[in-house]
Amino acid sequence: MTTTSPNVTAENNSGCDLLDDALRDANIPTLIAVLVHLTGDDKWLRAPYAPKRARGLDDNDDGGLPDEIQTEIRMALRCAVTEYDAGLLTTTAPSAERVTEILSAVLHEQVPVEYGPLLSEELGITSRSVALTAQPAESGFSVGVIGAGMSGIAAARELQASGIRYEILEKNDGVGGTWFENFYPGCGVDTPSSLYSYSFAPKSDWSRYFAKRNEVSEYFEDTAETAQILDNVVFGVEVTSATWDDDNRIWTVIGRTRSGERIERTYSVLISAVGQVNRPSIPELDGIDTFQGVAVHTAAWDTSIDVTGKNVVVIGTGASSMQLVPAIADAVGSVTIFQRSKHWVLPHPNYQRPITDEVKLANDLIPYYTRWYRLRAFWNFGDRLHDSLQIDPDWPHSDRSINKTNESHRVFLTEYIKQQLGERQDLLDVTLPTYPPYTKRPLIDNGWYATLTRSNVHIVESSVTRVTETGVVDSDGNEHPADILVYATGFKIQQFLYPMEVRGRSGRSLRETWGPDDARAYLGVTVPDFPNLFILNGPNTFAGHGGSAILATEFQLRYALQGIERIASGAAASVEVRQEVCDDYNSKIDAMMDAMIWSHRGTETYFRNSAGRVVVNSPWKYIDYWRWTLEYKSSEYIEKG
Known part of the structure; x- marks a missing residue:
């Protein structure tokens, strides 16, 4: 490995400035992974450089490290990338075991070594593609x-x-x-x-x-x-x-x-x-063909629809509804949501977050940055959750959770819902599920609870039994007027x-x-x-x-x-x-x-x-x-x- 400092000249100052911009906003745990990948130097996997564990689903951008350590990591990677680009740094592809070692360190948790070959595929070290080697024996093969x-x-x-x-x-x-x-x-x-x-x-x-x-x-x-x-x-x-x-x-x-x-x-x-x-699934409701307003399934949305000032009825509270309703709530006169069952909703700090130009530069200029960032996401959003979805037959609260970890998820998410509802705790009964988290597919919070607290948004737990020319009738016999009827009812x-x-x-x-x-x-x-x-x-x-x-x-x-x-x-x-x-x-x-x-x-x-x-x-x-x-x-x- 070459350890000489890069020769920065007037001709490449601009490129170095861009690299500095990229490093300034890049994710520190990902930078550490890249640094070890490029240099083979294990010191970056140990204290004082090893990242702390992330809190929840947070991206852990600073790795929980002090500013001076972050700066040292960035400067070391600046040198490594410059040498790599100049052909002065010879990098050996990490073995499968090495990949798990690096990933474990930057996540601050043990990734089983058995994942090595799979992680190597995700990292692009080995290929997942299987190009067929044999040419078709029959000329008509298709x-x-x-x-x-x-x-x-x-x-x-x-x-x-x-x-x-x-x-x-x-x-x-x-x-x-x-x-x-x-x-x-x-x-x-x-x-x-x-x-x-x-x-x-x-x-x-x-x-x-x-x-x-x-x-x-x-x-x-x-x-x-x-x-x-x-x-x-x-x-x-x-x-x-x-x-x-x-x-x-x-x-x-x-x-x-x-x-x-x-x-x-x-x-x-x-x-x-x-x-x-x-294939959209539309419920069979009496009078469905009599509605005189605009009726549409979310999967067949018409861009000419103008919801401004309109009374909108949305049937369903699944993924499409949770994205649609917050997106239109400002413009509509009112929106009434029919809820068959409640959903657990997960907060994610990145859901509304744009990717900065500097991070885009990191993806472009820093070798393997995109791959290592993806690999962290692969683990965080994949198998690490699987064990917590196993039913503990001795768990005493099987009506509300399935094991100790699942119960902690339920408590955390319950508190989150309460916080999001703020002064509208009267909505807790119609938003808080009574079944264990992850029984149904959990959804990402798109400002759902904040939207429900608006004065022009109403959620109804009764089912729709009939469609009229001007709206829908619920199972309690109440009619809800609608200019636009949206079926957010999923697929077959x-x-x-x-x-x-x-x-x-x-x-x-x-x-x-x-x-x-x-x-x-x-x-x-x-x-x-x-x-x-x-x-x-x-x-x-x-x-x-x-x-x-x-x-x-x-x-x-x-x-x-x-x-x-x-x-x-x-x-x-x-x-x-x-x-x-x-x-x-x-x-x-x-x-x-x-x-x-x-x-x-x-x-x-x-x-x-x-x-x-x-x-x-x-x-x-x-x-x-x-x-x-x-x-x-x-x-x-x-x-x-």
Whole structure:
């Protein structure tokens, strides 16, 4: 390692000034990780330089360190980056064990060494991509991808890089899936921006720590363009059916254009990338067609809607409602919110926080800064929470919490709600949940409680029983006038691949196989009787303990590509997961779920189907699911030539 001081000249003064700006506002624990990565010097992992542990979800920007220590860290990194850029510093990629050591030090908590290989992937030291090495044995080999959203873009990128012939059928006029469709006021992610991006395409210039819809949509558009997949997308085609032809080992896919034109395609392999949040769910209410005002689901928002001075009724208090209502409260005459069940809401200090120009410079100018910052978020928002979601059978307060840690979360969040309500403690009964935190998906506070205290905002716990020409009637018989009626009622999440009719080898459809709401698949990806079909974001793949849907999608995609390579190479004409393998896997899921918070019956949740089985969430830690999906095993499949 070179230790000489950088030679700063007039020509590079400007660049050094920019680096100083970047270092001034950068996150100190992340800078320490980068410094050790670049120099290999362990002293930065020990006192007096080692960061203190963050409080809650705080970003811990100063590491809890005194100003003089922070300055020393910045100056050391300034020298290291300058030497690195000049080619004077030789850096060795840290081993998997080393990555966990560095991350443990900058988080001030022990990250198990078993995470090393997974963390190395997230850091970009090892690749998660699996470009297919075998060229298709059959000249007509092709892959059909349904959907050009988050998972469809990732799948197409891998196929493009592998030289595999493929085509995407997309019902919309652009890519991005749910981020193309949803643009209601306040729409944005509730996952940190650094995590809501592909591992292969980390974005260095997010404008906010939690990005809003337009920026997320642009990210997916830019990624699709960079991957050069747009020429392979057929836009404006709604897939209605897919049928497996076992004699010819192909999928026949039928779709409709908006003009009603029928199209037909055949593919050797079919990838479903339709996701879980693409079909709005609208409640069946008497009189729903009689309403004379504007009625809209949040997922079908019309930008011409003007809420100024209007009486708005919002049905639902889920994620979209909690983003929408604070965004329109200033402009409306009144907003009345119908609440079926209360939600636990998490405070996050970064939720409304913009990313400064200096931090953007840090992402641009400091090697590995973006990656190490993301890695900290990966741990903080991922598996560290998983153990606290296990039910303690001896816990005496099972009605309100499931274990000691969960009880501490309940106490903290209860106090937070009280603080946010301020003088409006009369709202506590209608806002404070009585079930354990994390039973339902917790939401990030977007100024929700402060909005509820406004004089023009009203929350109603009665259900809507009827829609009239001028408003809605609740279960107590009270009518609530509305100029605009908003359905913030979520999606048909439990109806995977809805409304397509997908028929497998036996001629049975997925709907007949699964029933209306009991989807099961091996690893959430493959289903017996449906050869050469790979599902992304299928049943039991949502990481309910946190993190990002993109992470699990990348794991699934790597697995699916290995199966596709078996077919493309000619090793098999069709692959179909064995029934006993799928059954055994789902038995393990159900056994795990019985011990986890999502089986708690304190409230309704879309995680569970009508029979009470959890069909949406994954019970696994990321490290476990990563292991499950690392390797496609031919022994688990019926492979036909």
